[in-house]
Amino acid sequence: MDHLKLAQNIVDRVGGRENIQSLTHCATRLRFVLNDNRKADADTLENTAGILKVVESGGQFQVVVGNDVSEVYKHIVAEGEFDGAGSGASSEKEKKSIRSAIFGLISGSLTPLIPVFAGAGLVKALLIVLERAGWIAVDSGTYAILAAAGNSIFYFLPILLGITIAKVLNVNSYVAAAIGAALMEPNFTALTAAGTTTHFLGIPVSLMNYASSVFPMFIAVSIYAVLEKFLKKIMHKNVQLFAVPFFSLVIMVPLTAMLIGPFGQYVGQWIGDIVNFLINSNSVIAGIILGGTWSFLVLLGLHWATVPIIMGNLSAGGDLIAPLAATSVAASMGIGLGVFLKTKDKDLKALSGSSFLSAILSGVTEPILYGIILRYRKTLIYLVAAGAIAGGLMGYLGVKLIVFNFFLNVFTLPAQSPMLYYIIGVLTAIAGGALCVVLFGYESKKNDQVAEGLKVQKDKSHQVASENGSGNKNERQNEREGNQQLISGSGTGKMEQNAAGIDANVAMESLITSPLEGTVIPLHDVEDVVFSSESMGKGVAIIPSKGQLVSPVDGVVSVTMKSAHAIAVTSDEGVEILMHIGIDTVRLKGKYFTQKVQQGNRIRKGEVLIEFDMDQIRNEGFKLTTPIVVTNSDQFRDITPLLSEGTVAVTEELLSVRS
Structure with a gap:
């Protein structure tokens, strides 16, 4: 492949260098941010030799090149970095980007705080239990210290939000935190005790309590991000260290106190009032809608947009949204419980049982959503029906969240009031989902037909293997043993006559073992069209349960990444295997990944290639679904998953590759 020529073609087809705002790359694709996506010729690019696919996602124009991506990238940037020169994006593009950016900003800013929200929420729930049981006095020092532990994250939320929002917007997080801290500074908060207004340079300022506020910081830090970039452009680098923070604080703190803060508070209040009005108008209908659709919002990541509303409702005395949404969870x-009771498949029973137990104890239902519900899509009907019925009941019972907690589990029950009514609503949803699965099954007719087809195919394969004298061992063992007989010359009859031909076919079979411990899912279920469409090659995907990736073969490390989120190896038989840990994890820029080998290293099957922190990656909002694909699939006659679903252990046989 002529990398230079391909690089030149790509630049021309994306609208030229003047249309390129920025460029990065991951293990398989070039990630462009273009000034105007309409200037790019996606169709021609997809038909260009060397390009596997073109994807527009998350505001990026992605050109999938494959293992040669780093070489193509080098040629594109050979003339220097891109600084955003070129025409501005069209209004249509801006509208799409704004909507995507808003949800991305909310999700990216709140996700890192969810663990501490959950922990502090449990502390507050514990205090409620201890107080109601009479085991602790509200005026005791013990209560005050534990209350401080539970309240701190919520009271000082503007400061912590300043840090997380700034990280998403790639600006100085400490200056952003200082803007939030100014709203909590004692001299400023003391002004509220003297009245509702004050003055700054003769301009009236409305005084508000910004403890636990959310929307003001989103607006303030977003404006600060623009200001910081402007200041860096106009200031000499030698003075930026102190001058940029100085002018940022002098401008942003008064601006936030005078305009942004009050406006943000009012916006949050207005949105909350509208949502709460709809719920209060008919809580039963609202419960049916939220209970039936909440899990879909979770799948799309849109549920984060409700967190600021829930926080605002809590500061006003209680929230109705979370209990209604909990019924969908x-x-x-x-459904996980129902599949556990219904299935006879050992792997599926283990997956559903462990996922249900984990969900009950932690409130995390992603293993059920991605491992069961999206795989057996008939259960989506049960999810909507059970959630809607229980949601309507929860709305009728009038349950409120009184202590923030975004997770439904056995430990957060005291955070709801009345707790007994909440338990009734939750049990109704669990029972409804389980009964639907037990009574009506979880597989669609299509699933049943595919399963039956696979069974027939397996039976036929077993019959052929048996006819070749392999007894009652499995097909792969028969083929290998038959091959050994041919090589040693011990075969007889027809096998001897065809020894050379059969030996050539069977000798090229390669077995790819699992590089991860976890749950196998079909490649077409991966939430990345580049992998699910098999553009990169055939294979499977694994949702890991342990943060360690090992080599699936004996061979050589052929491709590594600076971000360490992906790696490719080439087996001794010439099979090229790409392992991409997580979806879009290139954006982490290597955080939480530790690469143990270098490109060109000789590796053995089972040798550790990459270690990664699963909890931290999830906390950043990324999914860990890991595609394992044969990138030179077109060079082989057949690539067959030996395990297309269920749990898998490290080095367990995963794929069969035959020429």
């Missing part, structure tokens, strides 16, 4: 738990 409980319905998915019920």
